Amino acid sequence: MPRRLSDLVLIALVLAPVPAFAKDKIAPDAFSVSMPMPPAPPPANGSIFQGGYVPLTSGGRAGNIGDIITIQLVERTAATKSNAAGTQRDGSIGLTPPTTGPLSLFNPSDVAAGGGQQFKGKGDASQSNALSGEVSVTVAAVYPNGTMLVKGEKLLTLNRGDERVQISGIVRAIDISPDNRILSTRVANANIRYVGKGEIARASQQGWLQRFFAIISPF
Structure with a gap:
């Protein structure tokens, strides 16, 4: 050698x-979800019912730190782009020399010139992505305006590798259904990650x- x-x-x-x-194993990263602890229950005051105040319009919807919300992943994106361009240019010039005198030695073809230019271009691009499924997350913070910060992840250890789905973002209480479900398209500042490790991912x-x-x- x-x-x-x-x-x-x-x-x-x-x-x-x-x-x-x-x-092969998925190492923890900066996204690692720290499970928020729900607030401590109020001290007993001698009453039979010790639950906190919940508006009748809220029902059983999540609204406190530590509550669980199921996010339905319905991500689907598609983008296409196409462009084309074409130009063409022709030009010519010709002179007829006189039939007498010194210039009569030139033929008309000797003083003629012409030129042409042509260009064609075309480009196409397309891309599509789709992600579906469900991930249950927990409420990590509740803001004064009623929005909530949610974080969660799902780790699947299969016989051919590991799969991890992570999601975080801000949701509105009004967008949460009575069974505590919300579409991923309703999550603001959504950060969705789907990564995998193992021999299948390594082979590609x-x-x-x-x-x-x-x-x-x-x-």
Whole structure:
């Protein structure tokens, strides 16, 4: 093996990240959900009914820190873009020399010129995404205007890898159905993440050494 090629391989081995098989499990990240604790119940005052005040119009809807809301994932996006352009330009000039005198030596074709220019361009792009399912989240904060910050995640450990769905955002109490469900399209500042680890996800990615040479390749 030439020395220069061996040096490149050595550098790749030193600088390359940890192989995917060494980090199959999903490590906790900055999104990690800290489970909020519900507020402490009020002290007993001798009354038979110790529940807090709940407006009759609210029913059993979530409205306090620690309450559970089920978010129905109905995300679907589609985008298409197409453009086309075409130009064409032609020009010509011709002179007829006199039949007498020194210029009569020139033929009409000797003093004629012409030119043309043409361009055609076209581009198309399309992309679509879809995500469906349900994730139950907890109320992490209640704001004075009635909106609530919700956070939650679902971790599935399968025999071929791990799947994690994370979601956070702000919801309005009026958008919550009586059975404490809300569409993901009603979540403001929604942060939805769907990630997976395992041999299935790893098989659809390039190897770490192949990615390294793809970065430094000038072609």
